[in-house]
Amino acid sequence: MKSVTRLDLDDARSLIEGASAEAGRIGVPMCIAITDESGQLIAFERMEGGKVTSSTIAIDKAFTAAAAKKATHDYGTASQPGQPAYGIASAIGGRLMVVGGGLPVIWQNEVVGGIGISSGSPAQDQQVAQAGIDAWMAKQG
Amino acid sequence: MKSVTRLDLDDARSLIEGASAEAGRIGVPMCIAITDESGQLIAFERMEGGKVTSSTIAIDKAFTAAAAKKATHDYGTASQPGQPAYGIASAIGGRLMVVGGGLPVIWQNEVVGGIGISSGSPAQDQQVAQAGIDAWMAKQG
Amino acid sequence: MKSVTRLDLDDARSLIEGASAEAGRIGVPMCIAITDESGQLIAFERMEGGKVTSSTIAIDKAFTAAAAKKATHDYGTASQPGQPAYGIASAIGGRLMVVGGGLPVIWQNEVVGGIGISSGSPAQDQQVAQAGIDAWMAKQG
Amino acid sequence: MKSVTRLDLDDARSLIEGASAEAGRIGVPMCIAITDESGQLIAFERMEGGKVTSSTIAIDKAFTAAAAKKATHDYGTASQPGQPAYGIASAIGGRLMVVGGGLPVIWQNEVVGGIGISSGSPAQDQQVAQAGIDAWMAKQG
Numbered sequence: 353m354k355s356v357t358r359l360d361l362d363d364a365r366s367l368i369e370g371a372s373a374e375a376g377r378i379g380v381p382m383c384i385a386i387t388d389e390s391g392q393l394i395a396f397e398r399m400e401g402g403k404v405t406s407s408t409i410a411i412d413k414a415f416t417a418a419a420a421k422k423a424t425h426d427y428g429t430a431s432q433p434g435q436p437a438y439g440i441a442s443a444i445g446g447r448l449m450v451v452g453g454g455l456p457v458i459w460q461n462e463v464v465g466g467i468g469i470s471s472g473s474p475a476q477d478q479q480v481a482q483a484g485i486d487a488w489m490a491k492q493g
Numbered sequence: 494m495k496s497v498t499r500l501d502l503d504d505a506r507s508l509i510e511g512a513s514a515e516a517g518r519i520g521v522p523m524c525i526a527i528t529d530e531s532g533q534l535i536a537f538e539r540m541e542g543g544k545v546t547s548s549t550i551a552i553d554k555a556f557t558a559a560a561a562k563k564a565t566h567d568y569g570t571a572s573q574p575g576q577p578a579y580g581i582a583s584a585i586g587g588r589l590m591v592v593g594g595g596l597p598v599i600w601q602n603e604v605v606g607g608i609g610i611s612s613g614s615p616a617q618d619q620q621v622a623q624a625g626i627d628a629w630m631a632k633q634g
Numbered sequence: 635m636k637s638v639t640r641l642d643l644d645d646a647r648s649l650i651e652g653a654s655a656e657a658g659r660i661g662v663p664m665c666i667a668i669t670d671e672s673g674q675l676i677a678f679e680r681m682e683g684g685k686v687t688s689s690t691i692a693i694d695k696a697f698t699a700a701a702a703k704k705a706t707h708d709y710g711t712a713s714q715p716g717q718p719a720y721g722i723a724s725a726i727g728g729r730l731m732v733v734g735g736g737l738p739v740i741w742q743n744e745v746v747g748g749i750g751i752s753s754g755s756p757a758q759d760q761q762v763a764q765a766g767i768d769a770w771m772a773k774q775g
Numbered sequence: 776m777k778s779v780t781r782l783d784l785d786d787a788r789s790l791i792e793g794a795s796a797e798a799g800r801i802g803v804p805m806c807i808a809i810t811d812e813s814g815q816l817i818a819f820e821r822m823e824g825g826k827v828t829s830s831t832i833a834i835d836k837a838f839t840a841a842a843a844k845k846a847t848h849d850y851g852t853a854s855q856p857g858q859p860a861y862g863i864a865s866a867i868g869g870r871l872m873v874v875g876g877g878l879p880v881i882w883q884n885e886v887v888g889g890i891g892i893s894s895g896s897p898a899q900d901q902q903v904a905q906a907g908i909d910a911w912m913a914k915q916g
Contacts, residue, residue, distance in 0.1 A: 353639055353741065357635055357636070358635065359635060391672075392672050392673075420545075436616060438573065442582045443587055443590065444549045446587050459635065464635060494780055494786055495783045496781075531811070532815075687839065687866075
């Protein structure tokens, strides 16, 4: 057997709080999803004004980032036409997200969860995801 | 009626063993899936550190390679924008994989199964799939 | 954050080996799936003569048992007509299995994974799943 | 490796022809599907007046009968409330059919394919499936 470290619900709330604050600051209401390191959902919030379609997308971004241990925008680069991972975007029933806004949450060099943001531009989504992680990291001391 | 030749469970284990050894050699833990010639799963292993997303992807790469009798990277070429098979990646609910790492297992000019590898780069996945086949072939005398 | 204990690949192989031996003893070739505590697949084998339909069913039984922390036959009881969980069988796209043959793998009062067996009668499937767990437990000292 | 015997396209046409004749005789236009022993579709016909919904149902009945090596009406009995396989009807995304009309095609004690019929009552569907098999068997000498 082995032991793995993962986000708990308090961590998930911190991540959402940090992301939500940044989303408020830039004026883009977001869907915010947090998964554990296996890609399973821990917490989710759709801010007032967040897009309904973005619920699934945010969850799938967090899933991809955690379970593939990779930022979704990195898949975006790797899956462009002519690039090696071209076509990966439709894998796993379309859950494999290659659009920016999904980041693995890393602690002491291990992926412990994922955060996925959707409703803004991919650049905004990514920025808000990073802000969630930064806020959470600041609490880890 | 007709008779078809296909991999059995011992073959599947040999293929996994060969692929696993190569994955260890290059230091990339992989998900490894083996299907029969109809694309139906025979055996699967997720190595320690293999990605959770790669379980489905490896199985679908093996399915595609066996059932379409074609290496998945060949679909990658054929499905680029402007090419005839453009868009095929999302077929069959996204199971049709066009990313490298799925190879048909061929015996005496017939497809007898498929091997699918995922967790590394597509080039690494393909290399490990080939190593699985090479190890299995070496046992066929 | 928190720490969770889960099966590793060696554990999965032990569980498969134990289940496979029992399946051989009773003369019913089985599909055997092992997941981690999050319900994500670690290893799978379809024995010679195991049913093709049982591949998905075994994987989904293991998923259900691990991720719901409940034996699938317990869901069978709870989901009978007139019972509180009636209709749960079609949840999660049909992945929530209520037929016997899926057991959580428990270690020191915690669910560390799941085993799912399919191809025999539900009673046989459950017996083989239990044998897999017993064989694995015997190795834990 | 191993060798398996399965229906070819000529067999599939014979099975459809026999089923179609019986459907005409009883005045119920049917959807008729034939799969190989792995449950993969070989041939399909929707008779004039056959139901559109029955296309998928016939294919899934043939898939179930072949890949589970079991008549679908036997699953119907085994999956009644209180019976051991209760709840199996929604397995494999709902493809596991427990309604009569799917029969394995057996040759020399081995399942070599499946036939699935839909559009009539389950009893009619089963009767027409059996007629397809009888007509095909008569040609095997």
